[in-house]
Amino acid sequence: MPVIFNILGPLSVAVDGELVPIGGRRARIVLAVLALEANWVVPVDDLVDAVWGSSPPASARTQIRICISSMRRSFAAAGAPDLIETHPQGYRLILAEDQLDATIFDARVRRARSLIAGGHLKEATDTLRRALSLWTGPALVGLTSPPVQSGARRLEEARLRAVEERVRLDLELGRHQDIIGELMQLAADHPYREHLHAQLMLGLYRSHRTAEALEVYRRIRSTLVEELGIEPGPELADLEKSILLGMERDQVVGNGAWAS
Secondary structure (H helix, E strand, O other), X not given: OOEEEEOOOOOEEEEOOEEOOOXXXXXXXXXXXXXXXXXXXXXXXXXXXXXXXXXXXXXXXXXXXXXXXXXXXXXXXXXXXXXXXXXXXXXXXXXXXXXXXXXXXXXXXXXXXXXXXXXXXXHHHHHHHHHHXXXXXXXXXOOOOHHHHHHHHHHHHHHHHHHHHHHHHXXXXXXXXXXXXXXXXXXXXXXXXXXXXXXXXXXXXXXXXXXXXXXXXXXXXXXXXXXXXXXXXXXXXXXXXXXXXXXXXXXXXXXXXXXX
């Protein structure tokens, strides 16, 4: 019976295609922390901190046990018992790689890296698209616990790196005109992320939209200088210089490599 935990968007659990009731805020935070650390034991004190921060009630550990028991009953009723193990230090959520969307995402990204190393760029791009299609919104959206938000930020950074690499491949495959709209939205959503702006500049320049490409540079430079007090990094500065010098469009490349 397939079990899927989703954290690349709103937290949800489905067993055989049917959503499993998780409970209220407290239970959802506990489950989110366990899912972020799937297959690792999470100490009870970490769960208490995630739910109540520095001001837990005297009954906090008891309430965590109640949350775990309630979730176990829900999973068992759905036909998926024994997902949560009890250990002397805390609890462990036991999931196979294909039972958590975040690990499926990671596996597809690793596959894309292998394809890139082998020179199979189109297949790598398709694989990255399949990885990114798992996202249904911001990771663990709606859960305000600081430890959960920290884990969500790590997931979001992995998503953005995958997006940037997929865009790089699209640019290399000559699909610059197809992705300009997406890049404009990404640059607007991430006004300080220089590599995305460099990719937008490159896409515009290769689409013979030189003035717009230079305007992207002027806009992000103004943002960085006025709001952060810094100049653009070498990737953006070198790209602007190349465009101003009128280099051949297929020779102008960004410097942002996908680190492993």
